[in-house]
Amino acid sequence: MHAAVVHAYGEAPRYESLPDPEAAPGEVIVDVVAAGLHPLVRSVASGRHYTSDGALPLVPGFDGVGRTPDGTLAYFAGRSGGNGSMAERVAVPERALVPLPDGLDPVAVAALMNPAMSAWLALRDRAGLRAGESVLVLGATGSAGRMAVQLARHLGAAEVVAAGRDADALGRLTAIGADRTVSLSAPDDDLTAAVAKAAADVDVVVDYVWGRPAELALAALTSARRDSAHPLRWVHVGATAGPTITLPAATLRKTAVEFRGSGLGSVAPDRMDAALRELVALLPSAGLHAATATAPLSDVQRAWDAELPSGTRLVLLP
Ligand SMILES: NC(=O)c1ccc[n+]([C@@H]2O[C@H](COP(=O)([O-])OP(=O)(O)OC[C@H]3O[C@@H](n4cnc5c(N)ncnc54)[C@H](OP(=O)(O)O)[C@@H]3O)[C@@H](O)[C@H]2O)c1
Structure with missing residues (x-):
């Protein structure tokens, strides 16, 4: 598969070939449809985030929208070790998958959930x-x-x-x-x-x-x-x-x-999981508006540092 790969903190990721991920017990392999480039993603990729563990290379990405093996379109969040969502495929714990109601735009969901x-x-x-x-x-x-x-x-x-x-x-x-x-x-x-x-x-x-x-x-x-x-x-x-x-x-x-x-640490993980489901459930009726821009994942190295208007979230498409 292809993925964005960070080799050195502070450098934009490169688009490279990597072995396909393997699912551990309790995980499923998801085909990534869209992944947002949030400040958290940049911060982890720069080594400055308080959850950074110093391990390189890493695949950036914290969350995204993907398709499970049975064809379900779902939102997922969280990363395990060096494997993030800016890849064609990612292993995701089944409990971290939130199926999306029909009719939602995967790009908007990937942009706005974080x-x-x-x-x-x-x-x-x-x-x-x-x-x-x-x-x-x-x-x-x-x-x-x-x-x-x-x-x-x-x-x-x-x-x-x-x-x-x-x-x-x-x-x-x-x-x-x-x-x-x-x-x-x-x-x-x-x-x-x-x-x-x-x-x-x-x-x-x-x-x-x-x-x-x-x-x-x-x-x-x-x-x-x-x-x-x-x-x-x-x-x-x-x-x-x-x-x-x-x-x-x-x-x-x-x-x-x-x-x-408010953040990772001050809100209990169980509550975060529940809140993700609450948010997904209200998306069809809440009419939340996200400003988005998209780029193909293959263009990640250029798109990573591109300037966007305030409040516009870049979403990468594998
Ligand atoms: N704790 C959590 O759970 C959590 C979750 C998500 C995000 N965050 C954090 O929340 C922050 C905002 O996230 P975001 O997604 O909204 O990022 P964003 O889309 O990049 O927006 C950045 C915001 O910060 C403002 N800003 C930047 N530098 C500033 C300065 N020197 N003085 C005043 N305002 C400044 C920008 O203002 P202008 O556009 O007007 O210039 C803009 O409103 C980030 O630090 C992010 O890491 C925390």
């Missing part, structure tokens, strides 16, 4: 969002942020405020559920004032950026709240703007802010 899962777990499990509450999404212009906007709405949020850098991508978010937008590319003082004006009393923050924009947004919210004792549940999901923040001690005393994280 970002949608991040938002679903953050909103439902880690924030415990209740209908009627309000949400601020930091990094709303990315693939995951777009899903957080749409899923917050789906879960009954009364108000969704979307914050991001890219002006074009930000402008498109009102069409998919955002009530208001805030530019994260504004100067510090303007950004702080805009967050305070648009989102002072939100119940939940879903934070894909961390770093400086999170510091500024936190300062703005904790200064502007009308009821400082009203809980503010801040769920950190990604760190695209930086891995650390400075947290002034007084922030924790002057407001009821609570920090939580």
Whole structure:
């Protein structure tokens, strides 16, 4: 079979021939139809992800849509050892297969499941969002942020405020559920004032950026709240703007802010599996919109570093 193969951390994978995978007990061989190039995939392929085990070469890819030997089209997630989904075939534990309802586009599913899962777990499990509450999404212009906007709405949020850098991508978010937008590319003082004006009393923050924009947004919210004792549940999901923040001690005393994280490790594996099934089940009715671009897997080396518009997810097709 053919696969994308990473030989050195930091280098784009090459399209190469590899022996076909063999199924261990409890696994099935899946013909891969589509696999998304998510930040997690890049991070593991660069050796920087906290789950990286240092073993090379590796086939990148965390999830995808594939066809099982009986012809079922299914979503699958997870990787075992060096074998990821950016290959013509992959061995997948049977319990990790989620059959897709009829009529779904495999490219859209491969693009959106990883970002949608991040938002679903953050909103439902880690924030415990209740209908009627309000949400601020930091990094709303990315693939995951777009899903957080749409899923917050789906879960009954009364108000969704979307914050991001890219002006074009930000402008498109009102069409998919955002009530208001805030530019994260504004100067510090303007950004702080805009967050305070648009989102002072939100119940939940879903934070894909961390770093400086999170510091500024936190300062703005904790200064502007009308009821400082009203809980503010801040769920950190990604760190695209930086891995650390400075947290002034007084922030924790002057407001009821609570920090939580959401990701591999803070959500139990059983719950992740269940959440994948919940998400697949709601796809036909939720109308989630993912911006996608595709490339043949044979073109992976070139496509890996190609620039795409904000929030567009590349999907590789074996
Ligand atoms: N914990 C989890 O379960 C989980 C799951 C999925 C993803 N994630 C993480 O969540 C993050 C977003 O994922 P994604 O799929 O949305 O990625 P993406 O589509 O590549 O989007 C990246 C987002 O980060 C923003 N961004 C990048 N650098 C920034 C900076 N310096 N300041 C402010 N914003 C910045 C981008 O803003 P513009 O487009 O406006 O420039 C965009 O909104 C990644 O870190 C990813 O690893 C975590």
